[in-house]
Amino acid sequence: MSAPGVLVTGGSRGIGRAIALRFAQEGSKVVVAARSSDQLDVVVREIEAAGGTALAANMNVVDHGSVEAAVWRAKDFLGGKIDVLVNNAGAFAVKSLDKMRPADWANQIEVNLNGAFLVTLESLDYLTESDAPHVLNIAGHSSREGRAGQIAFQASKEGLRGFSDALREDIKGEDIRVTTVYPPPTNTNIYDDVDGEWDRSSMIEPEAVAEAVYQAWADKSSPNDLIVPGK
Numbered sequence: 187m188s189a190p191g192v193l194v195t196g197g198s199r200g201i202g203r204a205i206a207l208r209f210a211q212e213g214s215k216v217v218v219a220a221r222s223s224d225q226l227d228v229v230v231r232e233i234e235a236a237g238g239t240a241l242a243a244n245m246n247v248v249d250h251g252s253v254e255a256a257v258w259r260a261k262d263f264l265g266g267k268i269d270v271l272v273n274n275a276g277a278f279a280v281k282s283l284d285k286m287r288p289a290d291w292a293n294q295i296e297v298n299l300n301g302a303f304l305v306t307l308e309s310l311d312y313l314t315e316s317d318a319p320h321v322l323n324i325a326g327h328s329s330r331e332g333r334a335g336q337i338a339f340q341a342s343k344e345g346l347r348g349f350s351d352a353l354r355e356d357i358k359g360e361d362i363r364v365t366t367v368y369p370p371p372t373n374t375n376i377y378d379d380v381d382g383e384w385d386r387s388s389m390i391e392p393e394a395v396a397e398a399v400y401q402a403w404a405d406k407s408s409p410n411d412l413i414v415p416g417k
Contacts, residue, residue: 189209189212189213189214189215189238190209190214190269190270190316190318190320190403191214191215191216191217191263191264191265191267191268191269191270191316192205192206192209192214192215192216192217192264192268192269192270192271192272193216193217193219193243193257193260193264193268193270193271193272193305193309194206194216194217194218194219194272194274195219195220195245195247195272195273195274195275195301195305196219196220196247196274196275196276197216197217197218197219197220197226197229197274198218198220198221198222198225198226198228198229199220199225199229199374199375200372200374200375200376200392201274201324201369201372201374201392201395201396202218202220202272202274202275203218203229203232203392204391204392204393204395204396205272205274205395205396205399205400206218206229206233206238206240207229207232207233207236207238207396208393208396208397208399208400209238209270209400210232210233210234210236210237210238210240211236211237211238212237212238212400213237213238214238214239215238215239215240215241215263215264215265216233216238216239216240216241217240217241217243217259217260217263217264218230218233218240218241218242218243219243219244219245219256219260219275220244220245220275221244221245221246223242223244226242226243226244227242229242230242241259241260241263243256243259243260244256245257245275245305247275247297247300247301247302247304247305248296248297248300248301248304250304253301253304253305253308254308257305257308257309257312258308260309260312261309261312264312266312266315267312267313267315267316267319268309268312268313268315268316268319269313269316269317269318269319269320270319270320270321270322270403271305271306271309271313271319271320271321271322272322272324272399273301273302273305273306273321273322273323273324273346274324275297275298275301275302275305276297276298276324276376277293277294277296277297277298277339278294278339278376278380279293279294279338279339279380280335280336280339280380280381280382281335281337281338282334282335282337283337286337286338290338291338293338294338294339294341294342295338295341295342295345297342298339298342298343298345298346299342299343299345299346299349302323302346302349303349306321306353309321310357313360313362314360314362318363318406319360319361319362319363320362320363320364320365320402320403321350321353321362321363321364321365322364322365322366322367322399322402322403323346323347323349323350323364323365323366323367324367324369324395324399325343325344325346325347325350325366325367325368326339326343326368326369326370335382346366347366347411350364350365350366350410351366351410354410363406364410365402365408365409365410365411365412366410366411366412367395367398367399367402367412367414368411368412368413368414369390369394369395369398369414370389370390370414370415370416370417371384371388371389371390371416372389372390372391372392372394372395373386373389373390373391373392374392388416388417389416389417390414390415390416390417394414395414398412398414399412
């Protein structure tokens with residue numbers, strides 16, 4: 187099984203970085219996309235040290251022009267096709283409805299849901315050029331159950347589940363696999379900027395999610411909904 191060409195959004199840190207490195211260990215060419223140039227350059231060096239080949243692509247997933255340009259660069263770097271697309275870019279904030287402003291709601295919807303739509307839309311033609319294309323959308327356990335203060339996050343991630351399900355039906359004739367991934371709370375620096383007390387010792391590490399994603403790609407019979415176990 188040859189190593190796939192991979193595009194990972196939100197690839198500069200956390201789960202996205204871990205996924206990029208996991209595919210790099212198998213010799214993949216990996217495009218890491220995010221807004222932060224400095225962090226992307228660090229991940230590119232890590233990918234190359236792990237045995238892969240990497241490209242840093244600046245991408246703001248809520249800006250259609252930015253997405254279009256970055257996907258075009260990714261397609262060229264990956265030889266005219268995209269084998270694996272991982273929609274991982276995400277925004278997370280904790281606010282109850284009475285304290286939430288429209289901008290708070292819009293940010294999480296735009297990054298978590300609209301971003302996946304734009305990246306998938308621009309990648310679709312290049313996915314169809316692959317012999318075994320696979321789209322993996324990173325949702326979360328909390329999209330499957332109610333949690334206080336996460337109304338925007340959960341709405342966006344539940345929307346991502348619906349996006350995956352409908353996309354799967356839309357592209358049946360293209361033989362593109364679509365997997366929704368549900369990791370439990372994961373110990374990443376996304377919690378550094380979020381109010382509240384978090385027991386990060388009870389969380390899984392990003393590498394556990396990355397392994398589940400890699401195995402979902404490798405196992406052609408993996409389920410459409412992949413629930414990553416917690417501790």
